[in-house]
Amino acid sequence: MSQIYMSGKKLFIPGPTEVRAEILDEMSKPMIGHRTEEFGQLFGRIKPKLQQLFYTQNDCLISTSSGSGFMEASIRNCVSKKVLNCVCGAFGKKWHSIALACGKEAEKIDVEWGSAIKPERIDEKLSSNEYDAVCITHCETSTGLLNPLKEISEVMKKYPDVLFLVDAVSSLGGTKIEVDKLGIDICLTSGQKAVALPSGIALASVSQKAYDKAKTIKGRGYYFDLLELKKSYDKNQTPYTPSISHLYALDRQTDYILNEEGLENRFNRHRQMAMMTRTWAKKRGMEMFPEAGYESDTVSCIINTKNIDLKAVKQKIGNKGYLFDTGYRKLNEKLNEDGKQTTFRIAHMGDIQEEDLANYLNELQNYI
Secondary structure, eight states: OOOOOOSSOEEOSSSSOOOOHHHHHHHTSOOOOTTSHHHHHHHHHHHHHHHHHHTOSSEEEEESSOHHHHHHHHHHHHOSSOEEEEESSHHHHHHHHHHHHTTOOEEEEEOOTTSOOOHHHHHHHHTTOOOSEEEEESEETTTTEEOOHHHHHHHHTTOTTSEEEEEOTTTBTTBOOOHHHHTOSEEEEETTSTTOOOSSOEEEEEOHHHHHHHHTOSOOOSTTOHHHHHHHHTTTOOSSOOOHHHHHHHHHHHHIIIIIIOHHHHHHHHHHHHHHHHHHHHHTTOEESSOTTOBOSSEEEEEOTTOOOHHHHHHHHHTTTEEOBOOOHHHHHHHHHTTOOOEEEEEOOTTOOHHHHHHHHHHHTTTO
16 A cells, blocks of 8 residues: 555654545445434444554543543543643643643652653652653654653552553554553543544543542542543443544544554555654755654654755655655744744655655655
């Protein structure tokens, strides 16, 4: 499979990603009642496949929302005392903003964007016994950085009463995340990234510890009350009307990921595409933005060392049928203010193949 595009510009942005034609076809299936036996069978088929994708025996909840919905659910249901938010980019910052918006007491570890969150920083903070949850972004999409989940998980094991909440929005489905081995209490993602679905659906694995914590918390909200979601989940239902079209697509896509491509093959393909992109950038005389050794396998953030007019590149390559990403706006604004070189991003996630990426890079080098 090399060409997955239907029409319009080919997307090499970090979400939404390209969606295969057969998945779009699933979205056009006739509606069924969401309280019917047929719906229950559909939902029931999806659950064990999501457990394989997340490498977990925990429940894997589904929400008709973006991943931000499950971020809010995590904060509302799992924080009663104080939450520690790990900020190394825009989406770590988002964790902190959501916590404050939900009226929770929150503190953050704040490192320079492009630097990884080191486990010893978390250990130092948790030793105070002030916190009941830690929030971290696995792949910081704004900077193309992958935080060291395995090393951080070893620190978390020292604090069994502290919940481990992970935003894997732009990594899960492209990078192996063994939820149970890592002891993650909530691991959340959005469909429109490496899982390669149309935007509008979110997934989250939820541990028993997270459910138990939720039972102690008042004001969990309504739409994202984990206990209500679980009651319905156990009956192969959702408490509110879901996007049935997305569930059809998810059912087919998980079959493809697990049985046709295979998880290890999928992870290896993402790794190869990341290496291809880094090699291409180096040959063009450019450098990666994230700290060395912490680069993401799903999105590359590259320093514009040549001071190229990225908006002009976007227009020119757009005329060739590609959508180019000129970098995360707030990051580039800050870099400009500091007199530093800006960045651009190349996404290589989802169902994009190596041949697709090679064609894009070959075209892109005419302008960069």
